[in-house]
Amino acid sequence: MDSATPATRLKELGLADGGTVEAVRGFRATQTDIVEMNLNVPLEELGGTEVPRNSALAVLQLVRGERIR
Structure with a gap:
């Protein structure tokens, strides 16, 4: 996702x-x-x-917690 538009608005x-x-x-x-x-x-x-958002978030939490690699 590009951040050029939000950057321009902030300015x-x-x-x-x-x-x-x-x-x-x-x-x-x-x-x-x-x-x-x-x-x-x-x-x-x-x-x-x-994949369902809840499933993706659960996997991300496991990876960030170094429980899976």
Whole structure:
């Protein structure tokens, strides 16, 4: 997911300085971020095979807790 639009809005609204705007612009959300942060993303943007959100989050918690690799 591209962060250029949020970065531009932060700048337009005067909510972030140039360095912060560039940091936001350089960030790219991953599917893991989308699941962990419960972001709403249109299904057509995710593409490919999907698993239920609860299952994906459970696996991510196991990996982050180093219970599985």
